[in-house]
Amino acid sequence: MKLLFTTQGENWASPMDPRFGRTQMALVYDETTNQLKVLSNSGKDDAQGAGLKMAANVLKANIDVIITGNGAGEKAIKVLENSSVKLFVGAGEMCVQEAYEAYKKGALAQQL
Numbered sequence: 001m002k003l004l005f006t007t008q009g010e011n012w013a014s015p016m017d018p019r020f021g022r023t024q025m026a027l028v029y030d031e032t033t034n035q036l037k038v039l040s041n042s043g044k045d046d047a048q049g050a051g052l053k054m055a056a057n058v059l060k061a062n063i064d065v066i067i068t069g070n071g072a073g074e075k076a077i078k079v080l081e082n083s084s085v086k087l088f089v090g091a092g093e094m095c096v097q098e099a100y101e102a103y104k105k106g107a108l109a110q111q112l
Contacts, residue, residue, distance in 0.1 A: 001030075001032070001064045002028055002029070002030050002031070002061065002065070003029045003031070003063070003064065003065045004027070004028050004039065004058060004061070004063045004065070004067070005028075005067050005068070005096045006018070006023035006066075006067070006069065007023065007026065007027050007096055008024045008025070009024075010025070010038055011027075012036070012095070012096050012097040013095050013096070013097065014027070014095060015094075015095055016067075016068070016069055016091050016093070016096060017092075018068065018069025018092030018093075019068070020051055020068050020070070020071060020072040020073070021051030021052070021054045021073060022041075022050050023041055023054070024041070025041055027039070028061060029100065041053075041054055041057070051072055051073040051075055051076035052076055052079060054076065055072065055076040055079040056079065058080065058085060059080075063085055064084070064086065065085070065087075065088065065103070066080075066085060066086070066087045066088065067088050067091050067103050068088070068089055068091060068092070069089065069090070069091055069092020071087065071089040071111040072087060072111065080112055081112060086110060086112060087111045088108040088110055088111065089110075089111045090102070090107075090108045090109050091103075
């Protein structure tokens with residue numbers, strides 16, 4: 001399973017970014033290979049469509065689960081709801097490691 005975290009850094013200790021479309025960057029954790037890699041968010045500074053571009057990146061990367069703070073916007077949700085991606089919110093004040101642990105414990109709210 002591949003999990004995507006919206007974050008402000010490149011490792012487990014990095015603070016989460018509560019934003020989805022305008023997140024500084026995203027980290028993808030592949031539970032199968034135990035690898036963590038950075039997924040670029042080149043659309044974060046676009047005046048419009050940042051969430052749509054991030055949703056497209058999620059689908060291209062074959063992400064199973066998104067973990068973020070505030071959730072995705074309405075347009076991004078429409079893109080993601082036609083896929084099998086699950087979206088969990090409430091991790092905005094955590095670091096990536098804490099967000100992963102909260103997800104595993106079922107402590108995050110599911111938006112999608």
